[in-house]
Amino acid sequence: MDGRTEEFLANVQSGGLVEAGDWMPDEYRARLTKFVEMHANSELMGVLPERDWILRAPTLQRKLALTAKIQDEAGHAQLLYRVVEDLGKPREACLDDLIAGRAKFHNVFHYPTKSWGDVGVIAWLVDAAAIISQKALLKCSYAPYARIMRKICWEESFHILHGRDIVLTLVTGTEGQRELVQEALDRWWKPLMMFHGNPIPAEDDPMVHWRIKSQANEEARQQFLEGYVPEVWELGLTLPDPELRRREDGTWEYTEPDWDELRAVVTGHGPASEERIAFRRLSREDVDWVSRTVLAEAA
Amino acid sequence: MTSRVFEVFRRERAGAPMQHAGSVVAPDARFAEIYAREQYGRRGESEALWLVPREAVGEIDEFVDEFDLKYRRVDGYSIKERLREARARAGTSLRDLPGGR
Numbered sequence: 001m002d003g004r005t006e007e008f009l010a011n012v013q014s015g016g017l018v019e020a021g022d023w024m025p026d027e028y029r030a031r032l033t034k035f036v037e038m039h040a041n042s043e044l045m046g047v048l049p050e051r052d053w054i055l056r057a058p059t060l061q062r063k064l065a066l067t068a069k070i071q072d073e074a075g076h077a078q079l080l081y082r083v084v085e086d087l088g089k090p091r092e093a094c095l096d097d098l099i100a101g102r103a104k105f106h107n108v109f110h111y112p113t114k115s116w117g118d119v120g121v122i123a124w125l126v127d128a129a130a131i132i133s134q135k136a137l138l139k140c141s142y143a144p145y146a147r148i149m150r151k152i153c154w155e156e157s158f159h160i161l162h163g164r165d166i167v168l169t170l171v172t173g174t175e176g177q178r179e180l181v182q183e184a185l186d187r188w189w190k191p192l193m194m195f196h197g198n199p200i201p202a203e204d205d206p207m208v209h210w211r212i213k214s215q216a217n218e219e220a221r222q223q224f225l226e227g228y229v230p231e232v233w234e235l236g237l238t239l240p241d242p243e244l245r246r247r248e249d250g251t252w253e254y255t256e257p258d259w260d261e262l263r264a265v266v267t268g269h270g271p272a273s274e275e276r277i278a279f280r281r282l283s284r285e286d287v288d289w290v291s292r293t294v295l296a297e298a299a
Numbered sequence: 300m301t302s303r304v305f306e307v308f309r310r311e312r313a314g315a316p317m318q319h320a321g322s323v324v325a326p327d328a329r330f331a332e333i334y335a336r337e338q339y340g341r342r343g344e345s346e347a348l349w350l351v352p353r354e355a356v357g358e359i360d361e362f363v364d365e366f367d368l369k370y371r372r373v374d375g376y377s378i379k380e381r382l383r384e385a386r387a388r389a390g391t392s393l394r395d396l397p398g399g400r
């Protein structure tokens with residue numbers, strides 16, 4: 001490590017912030033770019049499972065709320081791709097990599113949705129898991145990312161409530177409606193437990209080392225369990241893990257997720273990966289004429 | 300023709316300062332306006348927006364203090380020691396004076 005890099009590292013580790021135009025070591029730039037790009041991809045791909053339900057939403061109010069949430073998520077992708085562009089990777093290149101299956105996005109967006117119950121569980125619990133990570137990123141050493149995260153967290157605030165409201169409506173409805181929620185929970189619990197990644201200790205995590213992340217994976221998962229398992233249980237719903245319990249010391253015990261499955265899923269081998277990427281490819285081809293026209297007109 | 304970057308500034312409410320919010324990429328000012336409205340104003344979170352092509356922003360980020368101008372700042376003064384000495388010489392204590400604390 002050269003002197004300049006050492007100085008940079010010492011600065012970020014002691015709370016220093018980096019701006020877009022500042023010098024940064026290649027490794028920092030590369031890791032940061034990849035991380036924010038994956039975040040952007042996840043926002044963009046995350047709208048696809050929800051999009052499937054716009055036309056099937058049970059009431060006009062739900063349809064409008066779901067559409068607003070989807071617009072927010074697509075907007076998050078826009079904001080995050082801007083951060084990536086300023087780090088040196090053009091948006092077009094990100095989208096090309098995404099549809100070629102070369103880029104990653106979060107595991108939870110590689111799974112299919114089966115009922116309106118899934119829409120409630122996704123907005124409630126997937127967004128809850130995501131906001132835990134996003135709140136921790138407010139402390140990221142790269143200031144432009146941290147600033148955008150403040151805006152994103154503010155917009156996220158209604159998503160969780162919207163999801164919880166759907167779930168509450170279903171569990172106070174008919175037996176069949178309640179069943180929809182229970183089934184969705186049974187389907188989503190495993191992916192949710194994998195969401196924050198394998199429990200790599202903070203001191204071995206290069207993302208923590210550069211203070212791009214400030215929260216260890218397991219810390220995030222524990223926060224999720226502590227915040228949301230009681231809220232699920234209080235509705236009389238169950239979670240499909242016989243090991244799940246809160247220890248005396250306040251930490252949660254659970255069945256170790258299958259980390260090989262997580263690796264397979266995020267590298268494009270999840271149950272809905274191919275379909276989602278194919279859809280993104282199709283819509284990119286579909287709207288290509290729009291960008292060409294816009295750019296030609298402006299020329 | 301390629302797109303360019305427009306920096307977006309927003310005023311949160313009347314009387315508040317314009318603050319940098321982020322940026323949009325657009326082929327021209329007209330599209331930049333549409334994108335900025337959508338990304339920084341659709342929730343009614345802004346009272347006004349400014350759009351500035353990035354090239355038009357002039358940045359100054361070096362401020363050399365060659366003449367040690369700290370006498371302009373509060374932290375340029377440390378009076379504690381001398382105040383104590385002055386009180387000792389006068390034989391006074393603030394607490395015993397009218398209005399004293």
Ligand SMILES: [Fe+2]
Nearest residue numbers: 043072073076
């Ligand atoms: Fe989001």
Ligand SMILES: [Fe+2]
Nearest residue numbers: 073127156159
């Ligand atoms: Fe969200």
